[in-house]
Amino acid sequence: MPNFRTALSQGPDPQKARVKIIGVGSAGCNIIEGAPFPAVAFSASTADIARSHAERKVLVGQDRLLGLSESNPEMLKQIQEVVGHELFDLFNNTEIAFLMCGLGGVTGSLGSRLLCSIARSKGAAPAVLAATPFSVESHRRRELAESSLKSLMGAATMCIEFDNDKLSTLAPNLALSRAFGLLNGIMLRPVIDMCACVARDDMPQLRKAIGSSNYGRFGLGMARGDERVERVVSEALSSPWFDYETTFTDHGLAKRI
Ligand SMILES: Nc1nc2c(ncn2[C@@H]2O[C@H](COP(=O)(O)OP(=O)(O)OP(=O)(O)O)[C@@H](O)[C@H]2O)c(=O)[nH]1
Numbered sequence: 548m549p550n551f552r553t554a555l556s557q558g559p560d561p562q563k564a565r566v567k568i569i570g571v572g573s574a575g576c577n578i579i580e581g582a583p584f585p586a587v588a589f590s591a592s593t594a595d596i597a598r599s600h601a602e603r604k605v606l607v608g609q610d611r612l613l614g615l616s617e618s619n620p621e622m623l624k625q626i627q628e629v630v631g632h633e634l635f636d637l638f639n640n641t642e643i644a645f646l647m648c649g650l651g652g653v654t655g656s657l658g659s660r661l662l663c664s665i666a667r668s669k670g671a672a673p674a675v676l677a678a679t680p681f682s683v684e685s686h687r688r689r690e691l692a693e694s695s696l697k698s699l700m701g702a703a704t705m706c707i708e709f710d711n712d713k714l715s716t717l718a719p720n721l722a723l724s725r726a727f728g729l730l731n732g733i734m735l736r737p738v739i740d741m742c743a744c745v746a747r748d749d750m751p752q753l754r755k756a757i758g759s760s761n762y763g764r765f766g767l768g769m770a771r772g773d774e775r776v777e778r779v780v781s782e783a784l785s786s787p788w789f790d791y792e793t794t795f796t797d798h799g800l801a802k803r804i
């Protein structure tokens with residue numbers, strides 16, 4: 548894996564895509580703690596902000612999030628008036644904004660939606676990586692998570708769901724806090740890999756590859772040698788989040804059966 552601290556100490560690489568990573572809500576702030584590069588913590592909780600080691604921290608009132616959550620054409624104007632330019636400035640010089648969160652609470656669900664709109668208004672592509680609640684969590688949380696996921700699929704360029712329940716196939720009988728820790732590491736992985744390899748020139752091709760899809764799942768594969776692409780894709784598709792059969796098209800792309 549590339550050494551990010553060394554890379555950052557040498558200053559930003561002008562060839563690399565300009566990326567921001569923002570932890571939204573309590574889960575989001577926990578997830579970005581493992582990020583090997585500067586990140587932003589965004590929460591309505593002073594406790595989240597106080598324990599975060601993020602380079603930049605934004606404390607936002609939950610009442611404001613609730614008030615601003617309804618999308619309407621006046622929304623962005625209202626946000627500017629209510630929170631000034633701080634939220635808009637988060638997306639200066641940004642091509643991709645990774646928003647990390649858990650859905651089912653107020654801040655992650657509404658905050659990510661709000662930040663997607665602001666990111667888009669600044670010309671950045673928002674990608675949301677969202678954990679959805681375990682079945683043992685409350686019915687209300689699961690319902691809110693479901694509706695938030697739908698709304699985020701419309702607001703983000705891409706929304707990748709990490710269903711917490713699927714973790715049990717990777718690590719059964721894990722205590723909740725350990726399971727969250729494990730998932731946090733998994734959720735950071737695609738962000739770290741993208742930051743390492745996506746160049747500014749790749750952005751148009753990436754946007755084209757994503758196309759009109761706005762819902763994603765994550766699988767990881769590694770291989771060397773002959774047929775490495777096929778083997779990587781097969782391994783990635785064996786991840787617990789691909790709980791359906793897939794096949795390869797004539798062009799070598801995996802598709803759902
Ligand atoms: N991956 C991961 N998921 C978590 C973590 N903590 C909580 N979650 C999940 O994220 C969902 C949302 O929880 P929180 O992040 O605590 O909620 P919030 O966004 O802070 O919302 P409020 O506290 O209500 O403002 C939960 O229902 C859990 O399923 C964590 O540390 N890591």
Ligand SMILES: [Mg+2]
Pocket residue numbers: 572573574592652654
């Ligand atoms: Mg919280």
